[in-house]
Amino acid sequence: MRPIIVAVDFSECSLNALEHAISISRKGGIDLRMIWVKKPDSTTPLYVEGKGDVIATAEKEFKNLIDKYQPTLPESQLDYKIREGKVHREILQEAKETNAFLIVTGAYGTSGFEEKWIGSNANRIVSGASCPVITIQGEISISRDLSRIVMPIDSTMETRMKVPFTALIAKMFDAEIHVLELYSTKVDNVRKMVDGYAKMAVKYLIENKVKHVVDAIEVNNLADDIIAYAKSVDANLISIMTEMEKSAKNWWLGSYAEQLTNNSPFPVLVMHPKEGIMSIASGG
Secondary structure: OOOEEEEOOOOHHHHHHHHHHHHHHHHHOOOEEEEEEEOOOOOOOOOOOOOOOHHHHHHHHHHHHHHHHHHHOOOOOEEEEEEEOOHHHHHHHHHHHHOOOEEEEEEOOOOOOOOOOOOOOHHHHHHHOOOOEEEEEOOOOOOOOOOEEEEEEOOOHHHHHHHHHHHHHHHHHOOEEEEEEEEOOOOHHHHHHHHHHHHHHHHHHHHOOOOEEEEEEEOOOHHHHHHHHHHHOOOOEEEEEOOOOOOOOHHHHOOHHHHHHHHOOOOEEEEOOOOOOOOOOOOO
């Protein structure tokens, strides 16, 4: 069975991410593996009280987490693994070796937050993963049982590729997907492309009996406007592709996908347009 991989350093942010991962594991009956990475060239921080060998301390903390959460996962197995090396590389390697279903990791903004063990690696995990990744800010305290998922649709061909996995997650929770058409220009042909891709997405959701609504907004900055919309509907997940529409602002602010993962007060599900992620281009 393809597991969920969750990066854990025992900080509040990573334990929050773990609890979100556990909710998905429980709903989907999916095994979950916690990963802690020891850096070979420096002292790896552990956000728990403990003295002596850090590996022994990590093992003790993992066993405590298993004792706490395994009883809540009757149809899935919770375990852990300790690896050594660069954090993002080891998380990605574990995901590759296990053909992971999903990676869940804590995330911190690039400005105004202390750079911690996971926070300094979240963007690298997102950019290098071959499976979907959910990033979660440490301050998030919204419900871990998903009810509303915002799924933006823009004018890029890749925008359609997130639909099947997003629909799968939605069905686990009986959640409602908000298909959000993003109009970033007045150019008629571009707006028609957005409409067409949204219709493809809706067709897939109808065929797979996924609850959904359709909405549209005029956008100036995709990241800011998507977050504002998610707040307005009280969402608890945003689903995006790494490839999104580009503008001149990107040269100064970074990609919109990066802006969302760094600044969203909601968990963000990020997918790459890589082989292995299903497409609805042909209706399947």
